Amino acid sequence: MAGIYLHIPFCKQACYYCDFHFSTSLKKKKELVSCLVRELELRKEELQNEVIETIYFGGGTPSLLSIQEIELLLKTICKNYTVVNKPEITLEANPDDLSEGKIIELANTPINRLSIGIQSFFEEDLQLMNRAHNAQEATECLSVATRHFDNITIDLIYGVPNMSNERWRENLQIAFDFGINHISSYALTVEPKTALDSFIKQGKYPDVDEAVAKEHFDILVAETAKNGFVHYEISNFGKPNYFSKHNTSYWLGKKYIGIGPSAHSFNKTHRSWNVANNAKYIKAIQEGKLPLEQEKLTIKDQFNEYLMTGLRTIWGVSLEKIAQDFGEEFRKELLKNAEKFITQGLLIIVNEENQTEPSYNDGGVLKTTSKGKFLADGLASELFII
Known part of the structure; x- marks a missing residue:
């Protein structure tokens, strides 16, 4: 099984914290969508022996696409790839794009999962982040979306300056009251060269406080557990049967291709990434070229990647898999380096069968x-091996 990620590099405005590749100009949107179609056709051989189980529209802001553009991309995938019956198809969306009419239109497409970038239900937080939507749009879109989609995830950001523990709890409670079945939640992070980074350095914006973020994280873990969510990945909380299949495939090391500017791909032994420039991407694709760079992952790279993703999930790092895939020396080195943290x-280290009983035998699973x-x-x- 494999997945396809489509990067839609357009946004109405730039959020202060964001370091993803996007453009606030929509002038080349039609041209770029045509190139996404062409790239899908050019790369179909890469997954010719795989069955596609997940399709993910990310960005950027994929909800800026028209219904016709979404359907064109989905038809191209179905024409050129082998796709399971009823794949998980996720569309990231911003509340300001989700009018009742747009939601109903989306519900009539094959899209069966919405990822809505709420970030906060409070006006002061949204303004600090320079989000394009307001608090009213955040709740209004969920009121409609929950009537038409069962599988909805929302993004929430914690560790925001001046966000009290009480306001963070209110954010979570509003999500619970809407009956949301999945939450992705991240600490506000200061990425280099973002507007947020610049504002903090200029003294125009308070710096983030890791102690506050840790308090919010602990509240997040406790409150989601009380409401029936499983904390299955560090930033992801889902009720049973509502885990993100697409993101889970990343963490479990399945193959995927990324389509569009800056999109990444992975085939277990190699990682590649497209140029993060819309004009260069379009020019290359129109010339029939793939605008990507590729690196071969060494055995150490593959080990470190498995370690990084595994420790973030409830499935942990299988010591048996380490020995089988990378060799006994890697398993021994990992156990040696992990000893002080244990x-x-x-x-x-827990028993691999039930993952509840502590076990220090060779078949255990290393977890946080x-x-x-x-x-x-x-x-x-x-724990990386360099």
Whole structure:
């Protein structure tokens, strides 16, 4: 099984924290969609022996696409690739694009999962982030969307300056009250060269506080658990049967191709990425060329990647898989390096069958403890084999 990701590099305006590739000019949208179609055709051989189980429209803001453009891309995929019956098809959307008419139109397409970028239900937070929608649009779009889509995930950002613990709890409660079955939630992060980075350096914006983010994360974990969510990946919380199949495929190391400017692809041994420039992307595709760079992953790269993704999930890192895929020396090195973090109560080895009982045998699974979850990425980097 494999997945297809389509990057739609357009936004109405730039969020202060965002470092993804996008353009606020829609002048080349029609031209770019034609090139997405062409790239799908050019790359069909890459997945000729795979069955597509997930399709993901990301960005940028895919909800800026017309229904006709969405359907054109989906028809191109079905024509050129082998697709399972009823694949998971996700469309990222912003509340300001989701009028009742647009939601009804989307519900009549093969799209069966909406990922809505709420970020916060409070006006002051949205303004600090420079979001294109307001608090009223956030709730209004969910009122309509939940009547037409069962599978909805929303994004929420925590660790926002001046966001109290109480306001963070209110954000979560509003989501629960709407009956949302999946939440993706991220700490506000200061990425280099973003507007947020510049404002903080100029003293125009308060710096983020990791201690506040940690408090919000702990609240997030506790409140979602109370409401029946499974914390299946560091930033993702889903009720049973509502986990993101597409994102889970990334974490489990399945193959996928990324279509569009800046999109990444992975085939287990190689990783590639398209040029992050709309004009250069369009020019190359129109000339029948793939505007991508590729790197072969060394055995250490593959090990480190599995470690990074595995520790972020409830499935952890299988010691048996390490030995089988990378060799016994990698397993021994991992156990040696993990020992101090196990002693500190940040990592644990559990029995592979039920993943509840501590076990230090060869068939165990290395996972973060509740204490270590927030530190998962840092722990993984400490365990990398360089």
